[in-house]
Amino acid sequence: MAKYSIQVNGKTHEVDVMDDMPLLWVLRDVLAMKGTKFGCGKALCGACTVNLDDTAIRSCSFPISAVGKGKITTIEGISEEGNHPVQQAWEKYVVPQCGYCQTGQIMNAVALLKSNSSPSEQEIEQAMQGNLCRCGTYNRIKEAILSVAAES
Template identity: 70%
Template sequence: MAKYTLTVNGGNKEVEAMEDMPLLWVIRDLLGMKGTKFGCGQALCGACTVHLDGVAIRSCSLPVSSVGEGKITTIEGLSEGCDHPVQKAWVQHNVPQCGYCQSGQIMNAAALLTANPTPTDEEIEQGMAGNLCRCGTYNRIKEAIVTASKSL
């Protein structure tokens, strides 16, 4: 076990964890933030997506010991009051059905728009390709990203 000071959603959090514990479990089990979801455990589905220094990463495959001084943003810290342009567009386009993958989808979309504020349809499809939605709301996801890009 080792002690870590993590910067999560703008604040410092002290945790004690095994160095190989995935960041996902630190976020969910040790910090009690349940918005980031477990999907596959192999970084294939994107349900566990969070930002590390503004870049979308799969928290299920990143050991907490690799975070260092990086700044972590979870879905809970993306915005106050769920008013990030991506979150607003998600509601406008009625994207979620079951909702399970949505926090990962939103976090990936927000990072995509930070890196490329005016993506083409093809760039959206490529940028979101690693996030799976069992309900198949991909067209609504793309429409929401286009709408959000217009509000940045």
């Protein structure tokens, strides 16, 4: 066990966990932040996506020891009221169906728009291809991201 001081959603948390514990389980089991989802456990589906210093990462395979002084943002941290522009676009374009992958999708979209405020359709498809949606709402996801980019 080791002690880590991590910054999540603007707050510092002290955790005492194993060095190789995935960030996902620190967030869900230690800090009781249930917004980040477990999907495949192999960083293939994107359901567990969070942002580390504004870059999308797969928290299921990212060990707590690799966080360092990075700033972690989860779905709970992008907007307390659920009114982040990406969240609003998700509602406007009726993106979620089952909703399971949506927190990861949203976090990946937020990171994309931070790094590229005006992505092309091809850039969106490339950036989002690692986030799987069993319901197949990819076209609505792309429309939602394009609408946020157009408004910025």
